[in-house]
Amino acid sequence: MNLASIPWGSVIRGILGLVLLWQATRLLHWLWWCLRRLGRALHAQGLRGTPYRFLTGDIIKANRRNRGARSKPMLLGCHDISPHVASFLHDVLRKHGKMCVSWLGPTPKVTIVDPSLGKEVMSNKFGHFEKLRFPALSMLLAKGVADYEGEKWAKHRRILNPAFHLEKLKVRTFIVIKCGLWLNLSQLMLPAFSACCEELVGKWMRSLDPNNSCELDVYPELQSLTGDVISRTAFGSSYLEGREIFQLQSEQAERLLTNLKKIIIPGYTFLPTRNNRRMHQTNRKIESILRNLIEKRMKAMQEGESTKDDLLGLILHSSMTATNENSQSIPGMTIEEVIEECKLFYFAGSETTSVLLTWTMIVLSMHPEWQYRARNEILGIFGKNKPEYEGFGRLKTVTMILYEVLRLYPPAITFIRKTCKDMKIGGITYPAAILINYPVLFIHHDIEIWGNDALEFNPERFAEGISKASKDVGAFLPFGWGPRVCIGQQFALLAAKMAMCMILQHFEFSLAQAYTHAPHDVTFLRPMHGAQIKLYAI
Numbered sequence: 001m002n003l004a005s006i007p008w009g010s011v012i013r014g015i016l017g018l019v020l021l022w023q024a025t026r027l028l029h030w031l032w033w034c035l036r037r038l039g040r041a042l043h044a045q046g047l048r049g050t051p052y053r054f055l056t057g058d059i060i061k062a063n064r065r066n067r068g069a070r071s072k073p074m075l076l077g078c079h080d081i082s083p084h085v086a087s088f089l090h091d092v093l094r095k096h097g098k099m100c101v102s103w104l105g106p107t108p109k110v111t112i113v114d115p116s117l118g119k120e121v122m123s124n125k126f127g128h129f130e131k132l133r134f135p136a137l138s139m140l141l142a143k144g145v146a147d148y149e150g151e152k153w154a155k156h157r158r159i160l161n162p163a164f165h166l167e168k169l170k171v172r173t174f175i176v177i178k179c180g181l182w183l184n185l186s187q188l189m190l191p192a193f194s195a196c197c198e199e200l201v202g203k204w205m206r207s208l209d210p211n212n213s214c215e216l217d218v219y220p221e222l223q224s225l226t227g228d229v230i231s232r233t234a235f236g237s238s239y240l241e242g243r244e245i246f247q248l249q250s251e252q253a254e255r256l257l258t259n260l261k262k263i264i265i266p267g268y269t270f271l272p273t274r275n276n277r278r279m280h281q282t283n284r285k286i287e288s289i290l291r292n293l294i295e296k297r298m299k300a301m302q303e304g305e306s307t308k309d310d311l312l313g314l315i316l317h318s319s320m321t322a323t324n325e326n327s328q329s330i331p332g333m334t335i336e337e338v339i340e341e342c343k344l345f346y347f348a349g350s351e352t353t354s355v356l357l358t359w360t361m362i363v364l365s366m367h368p369e370w371q372y373r374a375r376n377e378i379l380g381i382f383g384k385n386k387p388e389y390e391g392f393g394r395l396k397t398v399t400m401i402l403y404e405v406l407r408l409y410p411p412a413i414t415f416i417r418k419t420c421k422d423m424k425i426g427g428i429t430y431p432a433a434i435l436i437n438y439p440v441l442f443i444h445h446d447i448e449i450w451g452n453d454a455l456e457f458n459p460e461r462f463a464e465g466i467s468k469a470s471k472d473v474g475a476f477l478p479f480g481w482g483p484r485v486c487i488g489q490q491f492a493l494l495a496a497k498m499a500m501c502m503i504l505q506h507f508e509f510s511l512a513q514a515y516t517h518a519p520h521d522v523t524f525l526r527p528m529h530g531a532q533i534k535l536y537a538i
């Protein structure tokens, strides 16, 4: 066929027409969806006479105030909540009690600031709630257990749990390690954690000037540390491929954030923009590296090689021997599902732990007395030697500091659920498809729960454990609550302890002149302008 005879202009116009038609259909579908939601919302409004309150005006006012403050600190001040959000939330409490309704576009959103009601929602005893999902985003970033509901979620959680359960594995190890069959997870993870931290400390040492000091933005450094930690623990000897995945996942997350700022029409992610095409390409690349790794590992396992010495090995083993709640064998996860779980570890595990470490360094720079106490404790237990698992149990001050940082700067600042059936909360029956917002940041700063020093950094409140730290047991939930509680919390705390021990063993630190305190909520609570810190080798 003669290519020159093809009317290319008409073909391109035809294709563009089809794309436009497709987008127009999506737009109409979205408008229809909004109208349906509005209908449901009006139905909810019909429940007048109950303590339903509408805060649209307040929300618009607060957003307007925050818009003006975009380049300034947005959420918390030094350790207090910035005037905008604090006054808004306190107004909400004063005017509307511990539960109020606002609007997210056409969808009613119930905000709950009462821990007992919040826990009722999070524990989801009667299966009336679902997590809020963003399919277009999770398709590119990670699906995995965090994105599933019902039976599928339960199956994945059962398969993944053993890989993250430190205590359980420790007991099992004690019994069988003598036969050389099992590796203790803590023995398995800790060398990986300490190797990554050693690399970081070495890198910082090499940046020192002749006065033995240097100034660094520690936030990106700690981000790559936690990425390395996941790569090493998840993929063991294939650590370098793991590192490449982390870099690609980080690029992916940045591009998604750029998209999030301008998504105005549904299906935007599917438009063939340059950004979107690169995201789909990167996603294919990540999946192909992971598929290769997993297939190689499965082959090794089928040939009888013991590969339970990293997270991937543990998960594949657990998947091959999966059982249901009645201990009957069931098919494990497919390769595609394992790929999604691996992607999820990077997304859920690395940024959260890196912001925890970053805020800890910032707060310890602001409170040198606590930095001194933590260092003394670490040197007393480990000296300048590599920290060992057995010593971690005696790190009381470091644990109190990490808890207090998680209280003041919880990486995830709110939990959102969606009702999937009619549901009664606090005496009011809500219809399906209503959003429930449980703002953990606010609960963690509530004076009624934590006392008058709720906005201060005072790790001493955790001296007798979490349950005695507040008036309301269960008001401390940086890792969530109920069945969907964070699967990696032990892992994160262990990694954070290892990193803080090794940093405090080798450096003193204080805030650099360039540091501006600006906690900022973009997916997680991050330092908006970085964390410039001055390090002095000791």
Ligand code: HEM
Residues within 6 Å of the ligand: 131, 145, 146, 147, 157, 344, 345, 348, 349, 350, 352, 353, 356, 410, 411, 412, 415, 416, 477, 478, 479, 480, 481, 483, 484, 485, 486, 487, 488, 489, 491, 492
């Ligand atoms: C300081 C570190 C961390 C914090 C503050 C944190 C926080 C959370 C929170 C609040 C949730 C529950 C979200 C909800 O209920 O809506 C969660 C879930 C989850 N986290 Fe973490 N996380 C951390 C580290 C990790 C690590 C290291 C991993 C894995 C390597 C991980 C994997 C997960 C997964 C898979 C879920 C979903 C669980 C489910 O839906 O069943 N997290 N995390």
